[in-house]
Amino acid sequence: MMMLGRLLTLVLRSPQRGRLEERSRRSGVARWTVLRDASPLVPLLWTRAWGQKLASLGFKLALFAALAGPALAVQPDEVMKDPALEARARSLSAELRCLVCQNQSIDDSDAPLARDIRLFIRERIGQGESNDAVRAYLVSRYGDFILLKPPFKPETLLLWLSPVLVLGVGAAAALFAHRRAPRATPRLSAEEEARLAALTNGDASSG
Amino acid sequence: MIVEIGHFALVLALAAALAQTVAPFWGARVGDGGLMDVGRNAALIQLMLIAIAFAALVNAHLTSDFSVLNVAENANSMMPTIYKISGVWGNHEGSMLLWVLILSIFGALVALFGRALPRELRADALAVQGLISFAFLAFILLTSNPFERLAPAPFEGRDLNPILQDPGLAIHPPVLYLGYVGFSIVYSFAAAALIEGRIDAAWARFVRPFTLVAWSFLTIGIAAGSFWAYYTLGWGGFWFWDPVENASLMPWLAGTAFLHSVAVMEKRDALKVWTIFLAILAFSFSLLGTFLVRSGVLTSVHAFANDPRRGVFILAILAMFICGSFVLFAWRAPMLKQGGLFAPVSREGALVVNNLLLTTACATVLFGTLYPLALEQLTGEKITVGAPFFNLTCGALMLTACFAAPFGFSLAWKRGDLLGVVQRLAFAIIVGAVTAVVGAAWLRGGSIFAPLAMGLGVFVIIGTLIEVVMRAWRPGLAAGMALKRALGLPLSFFGGALAHLGVGVTLLGLSGLGFGAETIATLHKGVPAEVGPYSITLDSVGERVGPNYKETVASVTVRSGDAVVAKIEPARRQFASREMSTTQAGLATLNFGQVYVSIADPTGDGAVPARLYWKPLVTLIWLGGAAMALGGALSLADRRLRFGAAVRAKAGARSLAQPAQ
Numbered sequence: 001m002m003m004l005g006r007l008l009t010l011v012l013r014s015p016q017r018g019r020l021e022e023r024s025r026r027s028g029v030a031r032w033t034v035l036r037d038a039s040p041l042v043p044l045l046w047t048r049a050w051g052q053k054l055a056s057l058g059f060k061l062a063l064f065a066a067l068a069g070p071a072l073a074v075q076p077d078e079v080m081k082d083p084a085l086e087a088r089a090r091s092l093s094a095e096l097r098c099l100v101c102q103n104q105s106i107d108d109s110d111a112p113l114a115r116d117i118r119l120f121i122r123e124r125i126g127q128g129e130s131n132d133a134v135r136a137y138l139v140s141r142y143g144d145f146i147l148l149k150p151p152f153k154p155e156t157l158l159l160w161l162s163p164v165l166v167l168g169v170g171a172a173a174a175l176f177a178h179r180r181a182p183r184a185t186p187r188l189s190a191e192e193e194a195r196l197a198a199l200t201n202g203d204a205s206s207g
Numbered sequence: 208m209i210v211e212i213g214h215f216a217l218v219l220a221l222a223a224a225l226a227q228t229v230a231p232f233w234g235a236r237v238g239d240g241g242l243m244d245v246g247r248n249a250a251l252i253q254l255m256l257i258a259i260a261f262a263a264l265v266n267a268h269l270t271s272d273f274s275v276l277n278v279a280e281n282a283n284s285m286m287p288t289i290y291k292i293s294g295v296w297g298n299h300e301g302s303m304l305l306w307v308l309i310l311s312i313f314g315a316l317v318a319l320f321g322r323a324l325p326r327e328l329r330a331d332a333l334a335v336q337g338l339i340s341f342a343f344l345a346f347i348l349l350t351s352n353p354f355e356r357l358a359p360a361p362f363e364g365r366d367l368n369p370i371l372q373d374p375g376l377a378i379h380p381p382v383l384y385l386g387y388v389g390f391s392i393v394y395s396f397a398a399a400a401l402i403e404g405r406i407d408a409a410w411a412r413f414v415r416p417f418t419l420v421a422w423s424f425l426t427i428g429i430a431a432g433s434f435w436a437y438y439t440l441g442w443g444g445f446w447f448w449d450p451v452e453n454a455s456l457m458p459w460l461a462g463t464a465f466l467h468s469v470a471v472m473e474k475r476d477a478l479k480v481w482t483i484f485l486a487i488l489a490f491s492f493s494l495l496g497t498f499l500v501r502s503g504v505l506t507s508v509h510a511f512a513n514d515p516r517r518g519v520f521i522l523a524i525l526a527m528f529i530c531g532s533f534v535l536f537a538w539r540a541p542m543l544k545q546g547g548l549f550a551p552v553s554r555e556g557a558l559v560v561n562n563l564l565l566t567t568a569c570a571t572v573l574f575g576t577l578y579p580l581a582l583e584q585l586t587g588e589k590i591t592v593g594a595p596f597f598n599l600t601c602g603a604l605m606l607t608a609c610f611a612a613p614f615g616f617s618l619a620w621k622r623g624d625l626l627g628v629v630q631r632l633a634f635a636i637i638v639g640a641v642t643a644v645v646g647a648a649w650l651r652g653g654s655i656f657a658p659l660a661m662g663l664g665v666f667v668i669i670g671t672l673i674e675v676v677m678r679a680w681r682p683g684l685a686a687g688m689a690l691k692r693a694l695g696l697p698l699s700f701f702g703g704a705l706a707h708l709g710v711g712v713t714l715l716g717l718s719g720l721g722f723g724a725e726t727i728a729t730l731h732k733g734v735p736a737e738v739g740p741y742s743i744t745l746d747s748v749g750e751r752v753g754p755n756y757k758e759t760v761a762s763v764t765v766r767s768g769d770a771v772v773a774k775i776e777p778a779r780r781q782f783a784s785r786e787m788s789t790t791q792a793g794l795a796t797l798n799f800g801q802v803y804v805s806i807a808d809p810t811g812d813g814a815v816p817a818r819l820y821w822k823p824l825v826t827l828i829w830l831g832g833a834a835m836a837l838g839g840a841l842s843l844a845d846r847r848l849r850f851g852a853a854v855r856a857k858a859g860a861r862s863l864a865q866p867a868q
Binding site: 075076077094095097103104105108143147148150155160163170178 | 593596
């Protein structure tokens with residue numbers, strides 16, 4: 001019941017969200033221009049609170065990133081010279097969420113912010129930092145929200161265990177149903193066995 | 208005027224739906240045949256009325272009648288005719304109208320072909336179907352009226368979202384809805400069976416064709432959507448674990464499980480409660496998908512403009528149908544009589560395993576989709592559950608299910624011989640394992656997923672073929688006799704085999720991902736860029752004008768060594784009406800793989816930044832999906848499942864018997 005209430009508030013709360021999205025849709029271009037102008041500074045100014053605020057306000061900007069993006073996701077000028085380092089950067093950026101998009105990795109996203117983070121990753125990797133260090137830095141800045149694969153911690157325990165739990169409960173239910181089902185027909189008595197043998201033997205010899 | 212007729216027809220359809228709900232239900236309770244038959248007529252009338260409403264909306268879009276709000280917001284007089292038509296369902300209101308149209312088509316099918324069914328069961332099923340129809344018609348009329356007028360009418364419409372101006376939109380949503388909504392019949396029959404407190408093989412036999420239709424369409428719809436995303440979004444991805452994709456995957460998983468368990472029920476009269484549960488689940492997930500897409504609780508690249516009033520309304524519908532059916536289930540299911548004993552190692556047992564894995568996968572997708580939402584509400588903490596999570600959890604479950612598939616397909620009913628099956632499949636197991644090892648060696652420490660999927664795909668394909676051959680042929684049997692035996696096998700067997708082959712083929716396609724190549728480069732005229740085994744050269748860059756867009760086209764030649772293998776033209780389209788541009792990827796299919804080129808806007812000196820991909824085997828992903836759907840269609844053609852076959856046979860027998868009396 002509590003969940004339902006919360007879900008209702010969520011739905012009811014969304015007029016504001018809807019209006020903002022509507023506004024950003026109408027003025028989508030202008031909004032992006034602002035973001036794009038600020039983009040060199042964004043990784044520095046972008047705090048966790050900011051990220052959450054913007055992410056909750058304008059998820060539908062994702063649509064713009066996907067539709068109206070002027071460029072491709074990873075652009076030729078971003079690519080690092082060393083293919084091994086570039087491969088590391090690519091694998092790391094596939095794990096990170098584009099903060100202003102809906103469900104896209106920064107590797108796939110056209111959003112300017114995603115590009116900034118891609119460039120940032122390459123800069124740090126170029127300076128010799130490990131992938132883990134870069135990832136840890138980004139998490140400290142943007143929170144777990146940036147990780148497409150949620151970390152294993154108390155809050156996500158239920159999420160990560162859900163497949164195992166569901167499978168376990170299902171298997172237990174199947175086992176229970178099997179146990180409860182009436183036993184198979186009792187074994188044949190010795191007399192019946194003999195009769196069966198006689199019948200099948202007769203069958204074999206005649207056939 | 209035509210628009211008002213459409214609106215009026217929709218209101219009348221609401222009344223027809225109400226009649227379809229109340230009369231047959233009451234008739235079934237008091238045993239009044241006349242009242243029960245009202246349901247049949249009401250269903251047909253409702254279809255006619257909704258068809259009129261839909262035709263009116265199509266007409267408004269075709270004639271670009273911008274005095275209708277829906278047309279003004281989602282169409283443009285310059286659009287090609289095909290997009291004017293597909294634009295009808297390229298928006299929230301129109302797509303809801305298509306939803307109820309398909310719902311009423313399925314209702315009418317029950318009304319027309321359900322004569323072989325017990326009268327009460329048919330009446331109850333039509334009543335439940337009518338109630339679903341009523342709820343959604345009320346939803347459309349109260350919150351999302353597509354016939355709303357706009358005064359004064361603008362001279363030009365806002366245009367359809369450019370990304371939707373694609374043949375993909377003409378196919379993907381209607382086919383997907385045929386699948387989603389098709390499960391409503393299954394749901395209605397499950398509810399009717401629970402109300403009646405009785406369920407048997409005849410029930411399963413009648414529900415199975417509808418399940419096959421719904422499932423096949425859902426399969427095609429998902430595959431078509433995935434292919435559309437692949438060529439239109441510009442980075443060659445075909446599945447993003449987007450909430451809305453998940454919303455279509457969940458009914459598919461539940462539906463696949465149901466399809467398997469209803470087969471058990473039809474053949475062996477077992478797993479009744481479980482089958483009913485899955486029937487409810489499949490449609491509940493369809494409803495949940497509708498809620499997620501349209502309420503604004505989750506937004507995604509697929510989102511429709513949303514409105515909280517709609518969200519609450521759909522939540523109410525969702526709560527009514529899901530809670531209602533589960534309450535009914537909890538109350539009535541224990542009364543259903545169980546039949547059909549089986550040993551754990553048997554085809555039934557294997558299908559239970561299949562069901563467990565598929566429903567767990569389904570639950571995992573559900574958890575992954577809603578968990579961030581719930582966590583944010585409860586603790587305020589934001590997390591992301593993205594592709595890596597789903598690939599790991601859901602991927603592992605699905606691969607396990609695929610591994611089990613050939614075993615289940617080869618096991619006998621009631622009591623199977625696992626050792627014998629392993630012996631029979633030994634060849635497939637060995638070839639699959641060798642493929643996986645060779646693949647892993649080839650990749651030298653790349654992802655383990657690709658070789659595993661490839662080995663599994665080979666195993667599933669060969670394993671299924673072995674079973675098909677073994678059904679008809681034993682060593683020593685003459686070829687002519689084997690052919691005769693093969694022709695005697697039911698079509699549904701071949702349908703099942705084809706669907707399993709499709710699974711194997713899709714697995715092969717997925718495994719190709721690990722063997723591909725990608726190059727990000729700026730293409731200069733005449734300078735080749737390498738991607739995988741091919742070299743790609745930019746020949747020229749030009750401009751073209753389409754009906755409502757301008758496009759920049761790069762002409763590109765694909766060469767293998769010195770031989771030209773393909774010429775492709777990736778493009779960027781600019782749509783003036785919405786100041787948007789879209790990417791049109793250039794694709795060249797070579798064997799079963801594709802060379803995929805997508806470009807960005809050219810730089811000043813005529814060079815083009817581009818992403819080049821070589822995706823081996825990628826087309827197999829969708830070909831496998833097509834094979835699965837075709838398998839469903841083949842099963843549907845099986846004689847046993849033809850509507851009313853039993854009735855006709857009986858009538859024939861009677862007419863033969865009569866002269867003798």
